[in-house]
Amino acid sequence: MAITKAPSSQHGIPRRLVDWIDRHMTVVFNIPTVVFLFGLVAFPVMLVLLTSMTDWQLILKPDPDFVGFKNYLSAWQDPRWINAVGHTFYYAIVSVGGQFVLGMATALLFNRSFAGKAFYRSVWMMPMLSMSVAISLVWILFFDYAYGILNLGLDVIGIDPVEWTIDPNWAMPSLILVGIWHHTPFMTLILLSGLQSLPQDPFEAARIDGASRWQIFMHVTLPLMRAHIAVALILRSIFGVKEFDTFLAITDAGPMWATETMNLNIYFNAFEYQYMGEAAAKGVWFFFFILAVQLVLLQLRKRKWSY
Amino acid sequence: MGRKLHSLVLATTVAVGITGTASADVNWRQFEGSTLNAAFFTANYIDAWWRPMAKQFQKETGIKVKMLVLQAGQIRKKQDIMLAGKDSTLDVLMLQMDNRGGKLTAAGHLEDLTPYLSDASLTPADYDYPGDWLGGCINTERVIKGQSHNNIVWSAQAQLLHIRKDLFKKYNVKVPTNMAELEAAAKKLTIDEDGDGKPEIYGFLSRGWGRLTTASFASYLFNHGGSWFKTTADGTKVSNINSKESVDAFEFYGRLIREYAPKSALSNKPPQNAALYAAGKAAMHQELNFWHGLSDNPKKSRIAGKSTVILVPEGPGGSFPNLPTTSIAISKYSEKKKAAWLYIAWMTQKHIMLKGQNAAVPMCRRSAWSDPTYKAPTPGWGSSAKHAADYGIAIAKPQAIAIGQMRDAAGEVMNIAIRNGDRAAIQAAADKAAEFMTALVAKTETGMDFIGVMPSLGKRMKPGVQQEPIAADGLDKLGQ
Numbered sequence: 001m002a003i004t005k006a007p008s009s010q011h012g013i014p015r016r017l018v019d020w021i022d023r024h025m026t027v028v029f030n031i032p033t034v035v036f037l038f039g040l041v042a043f044p045v046m047l048v049l050l051t052s053m054t055d056w057q058l059i060l061k062p063d064p065d066f067v068g069f070k071n072y073l074s075a076w077q078d079p080r081w082i083n084a085v086g087h088t089f090y091y092a093i094v095s096v097g098g099q100f101v102l103g104m105a106t107a108l109l110f111n112r113s114f115a116g117k118a119f120y121r122s123v124w125m126m127p128m129l130s131m132s133v134a135i136s137l138v139w140i141l142f143f144d145y146a147y148g149i150l151n152l153g154l155d156v157i158g159i160d161p162v163e164w165t166i167d168p169n170w171a172m173p174s175l176i177l178v179g180i181w182h183h184t185p186f187m188t189l190i191l192l193s194g195l196q197s198l199p200q201d202p203f204e205a206a207r208i209d210g211a212s213r214w215q216i217f218m219h220v221t222l223p224l225m226r227a228h229i230a231v232a233l234i235l236r237s238i239f240g241v242k243e244f245d246t247f248l249a250i251t252d253a254g255p256m257w258a259t260e261t262m263n264l265n266i267y268f269n270a271f272e273y274q275y276m277g278e279a280a281a282k283g284v285w286f287f288f289f290i291l292a293v294q295l296v297l298l299q300l301r302k303r304k305w306s307y
Numbered sequence: 308m309g310r311k312l313h314s315l316v317l318a319t320t321v322a323v324g325i326t327g328t329a330s331a332d333v334n335w336r337q338f339e340g341s342t343l344n345a346a347f348f349t350a351n352y353i354d355a356w357w358r359p360m361a362k363q364f365q366k367e368t369g370i371k372v373k374m375l376v377l378q379a380g381q382i383r384k385k386q387d388i389m390l391a392g393k394d395s396t397l398d399v400l401m402l403q404m405d406n407r408g409g410k411l412t413a414a415g416h417l418e419d420l421t422p423y424l425s426d427a428s429l430t431p432a433d434y435d436y437p438g439d440w441l442g443g444c445i446n447t448e449r450v451i452k453g454q455s456h457n458n459i460v461w462s463a464q465a466q467l468l469h470i471r472k473d474l475f476k477k478y479n480v481k482v483p484t485n486m487a488e489l490e491a492a493a494k495k496l497t498i499d500e501d502g503d504g505k506p507e508i509y510g511f512l513s514r515g516w517g518r519l520t521t522a523s524f525a526s527y528l529f530n531h532g533g534s535w536f537k538t539t540a541d542g543t544k545v546s547n548i549n550s551k552e553s554v555d556a557f558e559f560y561g562r563l564i565r566e567y568a569p570k571s572a573l574s575n576k577p578p579q580n581a582a583l584y585a586a587g588k589a590a591m592h593q594e595l596n597f598w599h600g601l602s603d604n605p606k607k608s609r610i611a612g613k614s615t616v617i618l619v620p621e622g623p624g625g626s627f628p629n630l631p632t633t634s635i636a637i638s639k640y641s642e643k644k645k646a647a648w649l650y651i652a653w654m655t656q657k658h659i660m661l662k663g664q665n666a667a668v669p670m671c672r673r674s675a676w677s678d679p680t681y682k683a684p685t686p687g688w689g690s691s692a693k694h695a696a697d698y699g700i701a702i703a704k705p706q707a708i709a710i711g712q713m714r715d716a717a718g719e720v721m722n723i724a725i726r727n728g729d730r731a732a733i734q735a736a737a738d739k740a741a742e743f744m745t746a747l748v749a750k751t752e753t754g755m756d757f758i759g760v761m762p763s764l765g766k767r768m769k770p771g772v773q774q775e776p777i778a779a780d781g782l783d784k785l786g787q
Contacts, residue, residue, distance in 0.1 A: 058387055058388070058391045059387055059390070059391055059407075059410045059411065059413075059414045059416070060410060060413065060414060060708070060751070062391060062414070140574075143574075144571055145569070145570035145571050145573075145574075146505075146569050146570060146571050147571070163570060163573075165574050166570060166573040166574050168726075251574075252516075252517075254516065254517045254574075254722075255516075255517065255573070255574070255722055255726075256517075256719060256722045257719075268711075271384050272711040272712075273709065273711050273712050274387070274711075
């Protein structure tokens, strides 16, 4: 059989180049990803690390000096930063906890059959689709002391109005309320998909053995849902620690810094006060906090639970 | 001799005439086809004056102005980043010298305008700078010793007291000229018509939110005899917000907000407070005088025609109108500096500024106020704005390089003053803030020759001036 020799080039590409690409397919296909990751992740991270060891100020000190780890240490002498760390975890734990409880309850509800389920489920998911700044503006109106719908509602049932975002003690709970309203649908979505993917045999076996609904939930549903719960908690915890836009729009870290989180503190240092070096060091601390949260949650997921 | 004198007068007149018509020598079309990038604050004057004038400017000069208009906080960050990056695409910027003027001047980011001012091919001969500029405006131009003319102060918006004429007349309340009368009026005009314990109208409305309060509080601080800073005997600049007079002012202002303002004021930004006032919910509103445009607009306000503006009442320390002026400048890194100057010179000409003045944008040119065609929105507005521009001083923020942190520190004291009100608690907060501010001055201003806009630059208000805006609206006989 006569073999036709391939042309020396196809569409003008030299044959040798085509052969080289064939041999190094893995490398070639990864180049765009490597360039992308280097440009958008590795390079900025290196820049932040470098900046964090300088005393760079945007306008007043454009030619910074190297200060080593001074900014890393001085962050922990700043009472606002220490408070901000506490506020961040307070918000993340309470907000994500609330989202989980409500998310699980609504997921269990939507896992049952009832009339109009599709409609109610769509309505329930709507906050998740709304933009943070837009919903913040609406919540500012809801929280208004004199004319907000929340205090009008309390007035109807005879309860004194609450200084929602005005009182330092109420400001963080107010933001947690917004966080729960905004993000619970996401939790519902993940948990509902988990519930719908569970095998039915263990549930039937439990029912035959005479287990109550609560026992089935605690000893069958929760263990089987472990992977989904872990994913939902990891994702929401990371987003919870990073929450920024609603805080900035609704309370702007106030009153009296009662809602200043790590994110906001870094923002104020960098863009209001222009201490870029200090802000970068705090940014690195922030990264380690997020990493720690992830590691803890991943360990919880890997752990072999006994029920 | 008489003939010689006559000849001399004639020659002088001709010479002046030549100089006077030298504006015709400025070839306004010399940079035809250029495009300038300008970064401006969001404010009522943008749509009222800057945008329409930019169209006219383009028609007359062939220079297009692309305006980037953002909220003040955002545009400041944008400008700072562009200037720090020596971005040549930024040509013209709007700024407040009492805010970032010191920083930008110290860093050398603003172009020295002196050569442009003296260049007859770029500046009309009748430009008359600074001769035609009001004293309060010129006081804010320089904040660092030896600073060149690196900005043109164009607007003199002042923090004044908006009052409801109809309510003062209806309840026959004396329009306040001192702090005691102000509190008495606030008390009388906090009105609970249906007796449900929730006032329908509050006596006093002003900023109550953290760092923003420094602007509305400044006149109360200085009128009480307090100040943001003082200079010690050895010439050291230290914070003065914990002095007896300053704490008196914090206590007074905090009490006004706590007792006579709606709770919303504690979280409101100026636009929300202005909307509350325009909705008829307050008898007095401490805010920049340009907000009169909103309360007097029948399409947007329930109190159109019922409000006027007066000076902040005098206190034990005197009367210091707070004049946070606005400047325009050229970026040092612009590649179109001459065209940018042509834009500034064109916009700040007498007849162009007069148009802004007639659009209720208080201008810095003296001639705009005295022009026979100028008509103030109300007689009181015109009188108070003119006196503020003449006697005012830019005290809206603590005069410092680290302005953001200074405002936050003062805002924390105000939060205590409003929420707590206990004298000892205010004093403790003020002591803590003062210590922080003094340390920050030492850290950021050493060797910089930063002077800020000090009250000593201002001239003391003449007796009787306080009463003039009130009398201008015929409200001086009330409460007797």
